[in-house]
Amino acid sequence: MPYVLGIDIGAGATKAAVCRRTDGPRPGWGPAQPVTLGLRSRTVSSGLAMTPEGDVVPADFGRAPAATSVGGYLHRVGDSLPMLFGGDYFPAHGLVAALARWVVDRVWQQLDEPPERIALAYPSGWGNGRLHLVHSALGEADLAQTALVTRARAVVESHQAAGRVPAAGGMLLVYRIGGSTCEVSVVGSHGPGRLELLGSAESTDVSGFDLRDATPAAARAVIQSTVDLALHTLSACGVARGDLSAVLIAGGSEDVYSYVSDSLFAAFPVPVLRDPDPPMTVAAGAALAVRPQVRRPAPPPAATAAAIAPELSDLASLPTGSWPEIARDGRTPDRPPRPPVDVAAVRVDGR
16 A cells, blocks of 8 residues: 655664555545554664674664764764764764664565655754755765655644644644754644744753653652743744644653643743644654655546535645656565665775
């Protein structure tokens, strides 16, 4: 069954979700569903290891010692210095593409066919320079058709698809707390698939890891600094608190949601919303963002506009046809084209 794939590479764990095409009298796309990537978990480590055979795999899949794995490369994208990995030096954007390639191959093996479209979520504050590097690396990994989607947009798409916020109109504050950072973004929604990122800020001083063993008082104090960051970001975008339609939460772990929700609710006089599975919100929203528009046959002449049920919202940022399917290059559909991907090393003189 055709599907689209969303990938969320976090500091500690990587997640994936798919939307499958539905057949029948009203063809469309089903809801986003998590994909099990790990051996015993639906997530895999974002750290990468190199096997004795030279294959690049998630650290929890490798047989090499943990000390030889590499992590933290997502926040090194754009740095001039490469990263030491497997006895050689690699650009950070190449490592991002390597993990994305592994996820695509893993899902392909499970679902017995390649995805129609792929979306990779990235930190909302990235500029064109970093995006160009990642896009180039994805091309080298045979993933040139991958859409790059801001995490903020992915969160909004996920909430809109579930009907928690309206698809048209409204100013939204997106709050995502990850393993190593907290990201807040201001997004304007102008209709299905029409989202405008007004501003985004990221704090590396606060993370989900910091809150795991914190006392309630300490957790609230740490979270308050992120609320202050959200207020500052909102003000910098020229948006008043009363102009917001909702605050959307994503990421993090269950034990911190009550503190986050309470702190945000006290600061913003609007609904504070999260979906039932916040760690998967970004991956699910990325998949939702690239669903192709379903083309329906023209209705019979006797049918009136009022009698025609509206089709699924087209949440893709580009029209159908702008994202080509993955080329199979004559390969059989039951195995990925090149598992696992090779990453080109960067030679550094004097190192």
